Amino acid sequence: MTEKSHTLLGPVEVRELAEMMQVTPTKKLGQNFVVDPNTVRKIVRLAGVREEDSVLEIGPGLGSLTLGITETGAIVTAVEIDHRLATQLAVTVATCQPEAKLDVINADGMQITSLPREVNVLVANLPYNVSVPILMHLLETFPSIQRGLVMVQAEVGHRLAAAPGSKVYGVPSVKAAWYGDWQISGQVSRQIFWPVPNVDSVLVGFEKYDKPIGTEAERLLTFELIDAAFGQRRKMIRQSLQQVVAGSVPELLNSAALSETARPESLSVEDFLMIARAIHNGN
Ligand code: SAM
Secondary structure, eight states: OOTTGGGSOOHHHHHHHHHHHTOOOOTTTTOOEEOOHHHHHHHHHHHTOOTTOEEEEEOOTTSHHHHHHHTTTOEEEEEESOHHHHHHHHHHHHHHOTTOEEEEEESOTTTOOOOSSOOOEEEEEOOGGGHHHHHHHHHHHOTTOOEEEEEEEHHHHHHHTOOTTSTTOOHHHHHHHHHEEEEEEEEEOGGGEESOOSSOEEEEEEEEOSSOSSOHHHHHHHHHHHHHHHHTTTSOHHHHGGGTOSSOHHHHHHHTTOOTTOOGGGOOHHHHHHHHHHHHTTO
16 A cells, blocks of 8 residues: 555445445446546546646546545546535545545536636546547637546547547547547556446547637537538548538539548548638638
């Protein structure tokens, strides 16, 4: 045991807390709790959390990861949808680390639109079934987020970090790339969760670009084009985009300097942005 182990939750503490609260983890809310302090410290280290950071955590659960973040001295805003978990979290953290700086909000991370303070880092073990919509909502709603590290289902993580041409390149890859650079930062064993999930997990890190690549109006149209193009993945975008574009798509593609035979999986987010700009310019 390291000197600081008692400030984090291990398997015994997680079980005791759940029993005390009479919590049975639900699949519906993606409740797989981390029971391994080493993994928690690895996540916090890879996220590069510093004392001066203001961290947003979505889905703090019983507090395993929260305690790893507050341990750095950073201030944490934790958003938890499960009322029972949200209520207990402040008590757990104050007991383990009386000096911790934490605000808990009982809300849906996919819908929240305001926070008590500006946040610059996102660190979360996201509920698996809704990790992409939560990420997209947060990036869109809280532009102060500069970087982050999230634990997601392996398949989702590889999609988020995929480049054009990759087999798994899809809507999450292109939309995530609107905001910044993404990379797989590490693998996570299933055994560090309770209950043990039936999917593998990875850590995905992102760094926002210094400046947004386009305006909000351009983003909205670009995302609409992405949805239309990947909605009919097997078709050339010349065909799939025709359903959302009034004018001639081949002409648009020409003015965006793109091939008429392009398929969605070969296009970068900048390519989709060029099409959106061509539409805005009335080409
Ligand atoms: N962070 C904890 C850990 O690492 O042990 C728990 C992670 S668990 C995979 C996901 C957590 O997200 C659960 O606590 C669940 O209740 C919560 N959750 C699920 N959907 C949510 C949502 N839409 N908004 C906020 N929290 C949510």
